[in-house]
Amino acid sequence: LAKTTQPISMDSYEGQEVNITCSHNNIATNDYITWYQQFPSQGPRFIIQGYKTKVTNEVASLFIPADRKSSTLSLPRVSLSDTAVYYCLVGKGKGYSTLTFGKGTMLLVSP
Amino acid sequence: NAGVMQNPRHLVRRRGQEARLRCSPMKGHSHVYWYRQLPEEGLKFMVYLQKENIIDESGMPKERFSAEFPKEGPSILRIQQVVRGDSAAYFCASSPVSPGEVYEQYFGPGTRLTVT
Numbered sequence: 001l002a003k004t005t006q007p008i009s010m011d012s013y014e015g016q017e018v019n020i021t022c023s024h025n026n027i028a029t030n031d032y033i034t035w036y037q038q039f040p041s042q043g044p045r046f047i048i049q050g051y052k053t054k055v056t057n058e059v060a061s062l063f064i065p066a067d068r069k070s071s072t073l074s075l076p077r078v079s080l081s082d083t084a085v086y087y088c089l090v091g092k093g094k095g096y097s098t099l100t101f102g103k104g105t106m107l108l109v110s111p
Numbered sequence: 112n113a114g115v116m117q118n119p120r121h122l123v124r125r126r127g128q129e130a131r132l133r134c135s136p137m138k139g140h141s142h143v144y145w146y147r148q149l150p151e152e153g154l155k156f157m158v159y160l161q162k163e164n165i166i167d168e169s170g171m172p173k174e175r176f177s178a179e180f181p182k183e184g185p186s187i188l189r190i191q192q193v194v195r196g197d198s199a200a201y202f203c204a205s206s207p208v209s210p211g212e213v214y215e216q217y218f219g220p221g222t223r224l225t226v227t
Contacts, residue, residue, distance in 0.1 A: 034215070043115070043202045043218025044154065087153060098144060098167060099204075099216060101153035 004088045009106040018075045020105050022088030025069045033064060033071045036087045038104070044087065048073070075107075083109045113138065115205050115219035116185075123225045124193045132188040132222045136205030143186045144204040144216060145178055154202060160186060193226045200224075 005023040012018045024033065032051050036044040048055055050062040050071070061074040075082060085104040116135040124130050136143050141162050146154040159167040160180040171178070175193075180186040190197055200223050204216035 041221070041223075043204070043221050045218065046215035049215070098156040098159055098170070099146075099154070100156065101146075103151075103153045 004090055004102050006086075006088050006102065006105045008103065009108065011108050011110065012078055013110050014079055015077050018078050018082075018107060018109075020073045020075075020086055020088075020107070021070060022073070023070045024088070024090045027068050027090050030092065031090050032092070033062065033068075034089045034091070034099075035060070035062065035073045036089065036099075036101075038085045038087065040084075044101075047086075078107075078109045080109050080111065083107060115203055115217050117201075117203050117219035117222050119222060120220060121223050121225070123227060125227055126194055127192050130190040130193050130197070130224055130226075132190075132201050132203075132224070134186040134188070134203030134205075134219060136186070136203075137207075137217055140205035140207050140217070142206045143180050144206075145186075145188050146202045146204065148200045148202060148221075150199075157188075190224075193224075195226045198224055198226045 032049055034049040035047040037047050038044040048057055048060050048062045050064050052064050052068060055062045063072045085106050087101050087104040089099055115137055118133050122130055134143060143160045145157040147157055148154045156170040158171050158178045160178060162180055163182050175191045177189045188201060200221045202218050202221045204218045206216050
């Protein structure tokens, strides 16, 4: 399984755009990149998944460069409720697979 | 459509007792995963089950831990003779039979086990 490296913590203010970068140098050809969000005392929640280039949904964008050795989760105009831990995962994107979580990035959004 | 249900939400056991954690997957999901999260750590995979089958138990401790997902009823994670080191949050996740274009797991709220 490809190992991921992401910042331990980040701080931001309401209304700002937040970009969290994840490194995955040994990503395999058939690996997908997935981000989960976890609030305190809750289970993780799927945010977005991508394979290459850019993926956008109603909550976030995911940017993946051509070499796929890193990816950036972009959260537009964060609010206080976006304070959470964000996990970057790399692995099999289709079919059934267990998930490997690192320690994630603790994002703190202040007023 | 109700989400993944776990109960109890909080469980306190004395050392040496047994802990039983239950998980009901989302309707239509037949794949269940169990994860453990220690304080200040990420989630660690324990076991992956389908109805009446254990598919992958590579993350399960060799002793005292067992899991099942019977044909009827919830999935059960059982910890025998609990020790203080078993204190953690245990999360269950489920996924559908046909994941479609994007594969994701749906997580329950977790059971927080405290061993005293």
